[in-house]
Amino acid sequence: MTKPVVDARAVTVALDGTAVLRGIDLVVNAGEFVAILGANGSGKSTLVRALVGLVPHGGSIRLFGTELSHFRDHHRLGYMAQRPDISSGVPATVTEVVLSGALSRRPFLGWPSRTDRAAGADLITRVGMERHAHRPIANLSGGQQQRVHIARALITEPDLVVMDEPTAGVDAESAAVFADLLAELRERGTAIVMVAHELGPLGVLVDRAVHIVDGLVEYDGPATGPGTHDHAHDHSHTSEPSRPNPVPIEGPLP
Amino acid sequence: MSVLSYQFMQYALIAAIITGLSAPAIGTFIVQRRLALLGDGLGHVALTGVALGLLTGVAPLTTAIIVAIGGAILIEVLRAYGRTSGDLALAMLFYGGIAGGVLLTNLAGESAATLNQYLFGSIITMSRADLTIVVALGVVVVALSLIFRPQFFAVCQDEAHAKVMGIRVQLFGILIAVLAAVTITVAMRTVGLLLVSALMVVPVAAAQQLSRSFKSTHFAAMAIGLFAAVTGLLTSYQIDAQPGPTIVIIALVVFVLAALTRALLRPTSTQEAKNG
Numbered sequence: 001m002t003k004p005v006v007d008a009r010a011v012t013v014a015l016d017g018t019a020v021l022r023g024i025d026l027v028v029n030a031g032e033f034v035a036i037l038g039a040n041g042s043g044k045s046t047l048v049r050a051l052v053g054l055v056p057h058g059g060s061i062r063l064f065g066t067e068l069s070h071f072r073d074h075h076r077l078g079y080m081a082q083r084p085d086i087s088s089g090v091p092a093t094v095t096e097v098v099l100s101g102a103l104s105r106r107p108f109l110g111w112p113s114r115t116d117r118a119a120g121a122d123l124i125t126r127v128g129m130e131r132h133a134h135r136p137i138a139n140l141s142g143g144q145q146q147r148v149h150i151a152r153a154l155i156t157e158p159d160l161v162v163m164d165e166p167t168a169g170v171d172a173e174s175a176a177v178f179a180d181l182l183a184e185l186r187e188r189g190t191a192i193v194m195v196a197h198e199l200g201p202l203g204v205l206v207d208r209a210v211h212i213v214d215g216l217v218e219y220d221g222p223a224t225g226p227g228t229h230d231h232a233h234d235h236s237h238t239s240e241p242s243r244p245n246p247v248p249i250e251g252p253l254p
Numbered sequence: 255m256s257v258l259s260y261q262f263m264q265y266a267l268i269a270a271i272i273t274g275l276s277a278p279a280i281g282t283f284i285v286q287r288r289l290a291l292l293g294d295g296l297g298h299v300a301l302t303g304v305a306l307g308l309l310t311g312v313a314p315l316t317t318a319i320i321v322a323i324g325g326a327i328l329i330e331v332l333r334a335y336g337r338t339s340g341d342l343a344l345a346m347l348f349y350g351g352i353a354g355g356v357l358l359t360n361l362a363g364e365s366a367a368t369l370n371q372y373l374f375g376s377i378i379t380m381s382r383a384d385l386t387i388v389v390a391l392g393v394v395v396v397a398l399s400l401i402f403r404p405q406f407f408a409v410c411q412d413e414a415h416a417k418v419m420g421i422r423v424q425l426f427g428i429l430i431a432v433l434a435a436v437t438i439t440v441a442m443r444t445v446g447l448l449l450v451s452a453l454m455v456v457p458v459a460a461a462q463q464l465s466r467s468f469k470s471t472h473f474a475a476m477a478i479g480l481f482a483a484v485t486g487l488l489t490s491y492q493i494d495a496q497p498g499p500t501i502v503i504i505a506l507v508v509f510v511l512a513a514l515t516r517a518l519l520r521p522t523s524t525q526e527a528k529n530g
Contacts, residue, residue: 074419081414090282090468096468100411103419109401
């Protein structure tokens with residue numbers, strides 16, 4: 001039997017002495033698209049940060065069957081933070097940022113290979129940033145920067161993609177690019193774990209929703225979103241940031 | 255008689271070339287990490303190292319390198335594990351370094367004026383042995399900053415993402431700080447500990463006025479550093495001034511010219527941005 005892509009058991013996290021996660025179980029199988037939902041401060045972002053090893057945790061987290069502390073197949077994991085830190089003091093182009101993602105294949109000695117460069121150029125085109133490939137990322141809009149960061153996360157064709165509110169506050173065009181890209185990933189069988197405040201247009205792609213309330217799983221089950229696909233197109237031609245509606249969740253809501 | 259017929263000027267020119275290349279080579283990552291004052295902090299710590307050399311009779315260049323590397327590792331550990339922010343850790347390096355330097359110099363029976371040659375540079379006192387160390391260390395700094403540019407870039411650009419990618423973030427962070435410490439001691443005799451940081455930062459600031467990519471900024475900063483160091487040294491000889499301040503003033507002039515050029519080109523850039 002295939003091992004789960006993510007197998008988290010009794011995960012606890014305390015930040016500054018405060019228990020943020022209080023015993024979370026989460027299993028994600030290959031090809032599954034799981035949305036982690038919850039209010040601000042519920043612990044959903046902390047959960048994904050723990051899954052990728054950015055915060056110390058109690059309990060057990062296994063990625064592809066390997067305990068996180070021994071996990072070395074970093075190229076199989078793509079990660080996108082809610083607001084990646086780009087406050088660099090030196091300009092860096094879109095291409096340079098995207099190619100830096102290929103380092104997970106060779107974390108110690110890692111100049112980008114010809115394959116990496118081809119994959120980077122392809123991804124930059126797929127996220128619609130080809131005209132900006134040689135522009136400094138700091139000169140781009142928030143939505144465009146997020147597209148660059150998803151391209152960086154996907155350059156090694158990971159089997160698991162973990163994202164923290166990728167479409168929060170982005171423009172409609174970028175949100176549509178994200179929806180297309182995630183649909184493509186889902187088609188290919190990539191497991192996706194995505195934190196969201198609300199699902200909106202991405203709801204139709206989600207297999208499962210996990211509600212976190214006060215550091216505990218309140219609901220883990222199928223997510224259905226009738227009408228959410230149409231909703232995506234309602235906003236696709238506006239210049240306003242996308243403000244999607246929440247997806248109705250089956251089962252007891254918190 | 256040519257200026258380069260003097261042996262001390264030959265040594266000085268070699269040291270200036272090494273300093274001009276190595277300071278911006280590692281300085282680019284320091285600026286990218288928004289730790290532009292790290293060089294100043296480590297310069298102060300190196301002063302304690304110099305004083306330790308005066309007190310113990312060991313060559314000051316050697317003790318300065320050891321103490322500056324120790325300070326570099328300490329600041330990275332404080333940043334990573336402590337609750338101390340980067341700027342607070344730097345402030346402590348400043349105070350501790352200068353106080354330790356003067357105190358140890360006094361204990362060595364010397365006056366604080368002895369430190370002047372290290373604070374502002376003193377090329378004519380450079381021995382062949384000093385030059386050999388300076389060249390060897392400078393080459394190591396430039397080589398490692400080029401070999402590990404992808405890792406240094408990733409760590410300085412987005413530390414959290416670099417960690418998820420499996421990059422040894424703390425190891426590379428320490429390596430950057432250690433290379434900065436080595437650069438400072440390399441540049442101690444040419445521009446002096448008080449001005450060495452300028453050569454790590456100003457060429458980078460000048461380069462990024464006109465460049466769009468990290469790679470071009472890195473190489474342009476090294477070119478500007480080299481230009482400022484060599485022309486500064488030769489000019490200082492002509493006008494009978496100290497090389498350190500002359501080198502830094504030339505680097506600042508390049509920065510001002512680059513900033514003015516950018517300002518003149520800005521309307522074009524804005525139009526280009528609008529056109530996407």
